[in-house]
């Protein structure tokens with residue numbers, strides 16, 4: 043295989059020493075069955091276990107394997123960006139390292155891509171091995187973002203997808219620091235196709251995404267793809283002001299009609315607390331956006347590379 047790869051499988055791995063040796067043979071079998079020049083690019087996202095060495099062993103036994111190591115743990119979104127940045131030719135396919143995305147589906151993705159689709163993504167039919175809470179919160183998240191964002195983000199769709207060359211080139215033009223990948227993929231557009239699949243439980247290890255990470259992820263998605271919350275804050279302020287005005291009129295009328303025996307302390311206290319609360323909420327919403335603006339303006343790189351071992355079998359890519 044001396045030609046540049048026509049398809050590169052990009053896999054972000056963080057502490058996946060147990061899952062990788064189980065996943066790679068399956069992936070290899072699938073890629074062998076394709077009539078394409080392929081490459082597998084593993085991104086070690088600053089793992090603290092033996093992931094990098096395990097990848098070295100895989101590379102020694104399979105010339106198709108390239109491995110990239112980041113200087114620390116930057117998170118899955120940055121790791122995927124690092125991987126995709128190294129796909130200079132051909133299409134790319136994104137796969138989870140834990141086997142939750144079945145590599146066997148790649149054959150179908152490739153067939154669809156050859157039919158002319160630019161973004162072939164797997165949509166989960168169900169979520170085996172995930173608790174009711176994660177399922178319910180994921181459901182709520184897709185509903186909320188579906189209503190707030192002008193970019194339609196497909197439901198129950200993760201990063202498992204095949205991107206054509208032009209979709210990758212489009213993605214490369216989105217330089218934002220806060221990378222909500224699902225949203226970025228959707229923003230790129232072109233011809234998108236959902237392929238339903240059954241999402242398997244992890245092969246080994248545990249998920250890195252707990253409640254707090256998922257909450258932050260949801261905030262990232264909503265603030266990155268919608269300014270509706272800012273507008274809601276404005277309407278909330280408007281509504282409160284109108285209510286306060288009506289209440290003022292009511293108080294004046296009441297005083298004129300029945301005089302003013304000094305009372306109304308509870309009303310006053312309630313109003314002050316209520317208004318304070320509304321203002322803090324609005325400030326918080328502004329703060330969310332301002333914080334992101336701040337991070338964006340600093341223009342830091344998305345990740346730093348510690349080590350890069352290109353595939354023995356791929357050529358011309360020694361950046």
Ligand code: UDP
Nearest residue numbers: 054055056087117118121138139140249250
């Ligand atoms: N991952 C990563 N960096 C991180 C966390 C996760 O590269 O900081 C990788 C992880 O190795 C896996 C994928 O992202 O290949 C999905 O992670 P996980 O299975 O923990 O997420 P879930 O499937 O629960 O959404």
Ligand code: MG
Nearest residue numbers: 138140142249
């Ligand atoms: Mg997983």
